[in-house]
Amino acid sequence: MSIDIKELQDLIAREKNAEEEVRKAKEQAQAILKQAREKAEAALGAIESDPTWEKVKQAGNDEIARKKAEIQENHNRNSSSLEKVAQQNLEKAIARLFEETLRGKL
Amino acid sequence: MSLQALQSEIERKAQQEAASILETARVEAEKILAEANAKAANLRDERTKAIRREIDAKEKAELAIARMDRKGDLLQVKSGWTKRVFEEVEKRVTKMAENGGREYDELLANLILEGVTKMNGSKFIVETNPRDKEAISHLLGTITERASKAKNDKITLHLETLPTRTLGGAVVSTEDRLQYFNNTLEARLAAASQKLEGTIRQILFEPGDANE
Numbered sequence: 321m322s323i324d325i326k327e328l329q330d331l332i333a334r335e336k337n338a339e340e341e342v343r344k345a346k347e348q349a350q351a352i353l354k355q356a357r358e359k360a361e362a363a364l365g366a367i368e369s370d371p372t373w374e375k376v377k378q379a380g381n382d383e384i385a386r387k388k389a390e391i392q393e394n395h396n397r398n399s400s401s402l403e404k405v406a407q408q409n410l411e412k413a414i415a416r417l418f419e420e421t422l423r424g425k426l
Numbered sequence: 427m428s429l430q431a432l433q434s435e436i437e438r439k440a441q442q443e444a445a446s447i448l449e450t451a452r453v454e455a456e457k458i459l460a461e462a463n464a465k466a467a468n469l470r471d472e473r474t475k476a477i478r479r480e481i482d483a484k485e486k487a488e489l490a491i492a493r494m495d496r497k498g499d500l501l502q503v504k505s506g507w508t509k510r511v512f513e514e515v516e517k518r519v520t521k522m523a524e525n526g527g528r529e530y531d532e533l534l535a536n537l538i539l540e541g542v543t544k545m546n547g548s549k550f551i552v553e554t555n556p557r558d559k560e561a562i563s564h565l566l567g568t569i570t571e572r573a574s575k576a577k578n579d580k581i582t583l584h585l586e587t588l589p590t591r592t593l594g595g596a597v598v599s600t601e602d603r604l605q606y607f608n609n610t611l612e613a614r615l616a617a618a619s620q621k622l623e624g625t626i627r628q629i630l631f632e633p634g635d636a637n638e
Contacts, residue, residue: 327429330433331429331432331433331436334433334436334437335436337437337440338436338437338439338440339440341440341441341444342440342443342444342447344444345443345444345445345447345448346447348447348448348451349447349448349450349451350451352448352451352452352455353451353454353455353458355455356454356455356456356458356459357458359459359462360458360459360461360462361462363459363462363463363466364462364465364466364469366466367466367469367470367473370470373473373477376474376477376478376481377477377480377481380477380478380480380481380484380485381481381484383481383485384481384484384485384488384489387485387489388488388489388492391489391492391493391496392492392496394496395496395499395500398500399499399500399503401633402500402503402504402631403503403507405630405631405632405633406503406504406507406630406631409629409630409631409632410507410510410511410514410630412629413511413626413629413630414511414514414515414518416622416625416626416629417511417512417515417615417618417619417622417626418515418518418519420618420621420622421515421519421611421614421615421618422519422522422533422614
């Protein structure tokens with residue numbers, strides 16, 4: 321096969337183009353990987369700053385507050401009914417203790 | 427191979443290599459993202475569980491304290507009512523002693539007799555406040571007679587004034603003062619209160635007990 325200078329130059333040029341194409345592909349590949357790593361970092365980094373956690377905590381605190389209010393309401397009901405019963409039974413209790421205090425044990 | 431074929435081969439190989447590089451990068455990128463997403467899901471799950479545990483622990487502690495506090499409040503309410511009973515009985519006993527009368531004289535006699543029968547001996551000192559001493563002085567004969575009968579012995583009672591203030595009642599001592607029986611109204615009220623504290627609470631706080 322005989323090649324003249326012009327053809328050889330053309331071949332070299334094509335070879336360079338081919339190398340350039342591969343180089344660009346490598347650059348593009350690096351960019352793709354870089355972007356993927358950035359996305360991955362962002363996905364992991366977003367966990368800490370996710371406002372969901374604060375919302376979950378707030379919901380938990382609200383639930384605790386609701387249950388505490390429920391306990392207080394129950395207490396108020398119990399206390400009120402206790403006072404009512406005690407008021408009704410007061411005289412009987414006084415009479416029992418009065419009797420015991422004055423009871424002679426001969 | 428012709429030159430044209432060689433040129434085509436160079437281009438084909440370059441395209442093939444470039445495509446392979448890009449494909450490898452895409453696959454690697456997908457793998458990185460998939461791993462990151464899996465790790466993120468895992469971290470979220472752990473974080474969620476940690477927050478849940480934190481909230482549960484907080485809830486458990488705070489509700490336990492709240493229940494305990496309310497329980498303490500109820501105990502205070504109960505304690506307040508019980509105290510009210512003791513105070514009211516003390517008022518009524520005081521009033522009864524101050525008013526005197528036959529019923530109180532009989533009580534005084536019984537309190538002295540109880541003291542006498544609880545101790546050995548036949549000679550006793552009976553100490554009361556000045557008001558009760560006055561009342562008893564009229565009944566001393568009857569009380570002595572009843573005491574003698576109760577102990578089947580000849581009993582002697584000597585009346586004295588208590589050096590300390592008392593609502594009423596009597597302190598009975600043996601002649602040598604080695605034994606004594608404190609039957610003052612304060613002592614009786616204290617003893618009855620101690621003995622009946624549980625019963626009083628039961629009477630006070632038992633629902634539907636008022637009309638029994």
